[in-house]
Amino acid sequence: MSPAPFPDRPHAKPVGKRPVAAFFGNLWRVALVNFAWPVVRLYVWLSARLRAPRWMGGSLREIGLRLWGFAWLTSVWVLLWGDVTWSNIVAGAVIALLVMVLLPLPRVAVEGRFHPLSALKLVATMLYNFFISSAQVAWAAVKPGEPPLGVVVRVHMAIKSDLTLTLAVDYINLVPGTMVVEIDQPARMLYIHVFDARQQKHVDSFLSQVAYIEREFIRTFERDEEWHPSPLHGIDDDYHHVPFADRQRVAEQDASRKEKR
Structure with missing residues (x-):
């Protein structure tokens, strides 16, 4: 009977990543290939082919900024009430829409790119x-x-x-x-x-x-x-x-x- 290859380490484990580490190590690769890359390709395709209405800003960037302002005003309304309920969210969305339509602020030029x-x-x-x-x-x-x-x-x-x-x-x-x-x-x-x-x-x-x-x-x-x-x-x-x-x-x-x- 041949001796053990590592007599001083009878319980030596094989070299390699553990199952949990290997799972999370491969998760970002799967997310990049199956989610992030198709989303980026879809955004590029939409930017090249879609034309937003003038009342929405005329570009996807302007639409994104207006949606961000709408979401921010709604969140402020909910925070002022201090209770996250559907009634507060709907009321905040209505108030935000009225503010943006009836009391519009001067448009802020966005001319660079965010990193x-x-x-x-x-x-x-x-x-x-x-x-x-x-x-x-x-x-x-x-x-x-x-x-x-x-x-x-x-x-x-x-x-x-x-x-x-x-x-x-x-x-x-x-x-x-x-x-x-x-x-x-x-x-x-x-x-x-x-x-x-x-x-x-x-x-x-x-x-x-x-x-x-x-x-x-x-x-x-x-x-x-x-x-x-x-x-x-x-x-x-x-x-x-x-x-x-x-x-x-x-x-x-x-x-x-x-x-x-």
């Missing part, structure tokens, strides 16, 4: 900055010594879209210790209050943070190769056109940042 991975990176960075800035503000409030020196810093942004610029301003305002006090829309200039600027390194750190926000918002919403100006803007709207040198500055910052890695 989910870059957006997740932005959200993660915002949460990190939120906790760090909260700790810094709390420490400045309790530590002995002179109070922080607040200043207003002027920062130029190379963001084209008004919608993206608004999102960037909201991002800055959510971080404790900073507040956008004025926006010069034609010049794309922000005047931002900084909580503590007693040392030059604090100002430099803040400017680096704003440059990062500017760069990541451009990567998330309005990359140059995917930019399509909206007909909602007139051709002579100077505020809508950012000089090439400003966008090149952001591209050079992104390239130098990648080289340092």
Whole structure:
């Protein structure tokens, strides 16, 4: 009788994935082939052949935005009542429809393309900055010594879209210790209050943070190769056109940042 191949490991298991790991490992492949890819092909086919009515926006993107606004208004109504019932959902849908038809807001131009991975990176960075800035503000409030020196810093942004610029301003305002006090829309200039600027390194750190926000918002919403100006803007709207040198500055910052890695 021949000896066991592994006498010191009589209960050795065969090499390979366990059944549960193998199942979940193959699940994403099945979902990609059988679901995601046909859905993408169907969307491309519909985009090329279907023409939406003008009253619905004239394009699938506009229809999607209007459906999103309808769903958001309905959700807000349900949240205000605090009880998820069919009556609240139906009432919210009716109210949302009346608001969108009788009290329409000005149309917001969507001229770039949304990138989910870059957006997740932005959200993660915002949460990190939120906790760090909260700790810094709390420490400045309790530590002995002179109070922080607040200043207003002027920062130029190379963001084209008004919608993206608004999102960037909201991002800055959510971080404790900073507040956008004025926006010069034609010049794309922000005047931002900084909580503590007693040392030059604090100002430099803040400017680096704003440059990062500017760069990541451009990567998330309005990359140059995917930019399509909206007909909602007139051709002579100077505020809508950012000089090439400003966008090149952001591209050079992104390239130098990648080289340092």
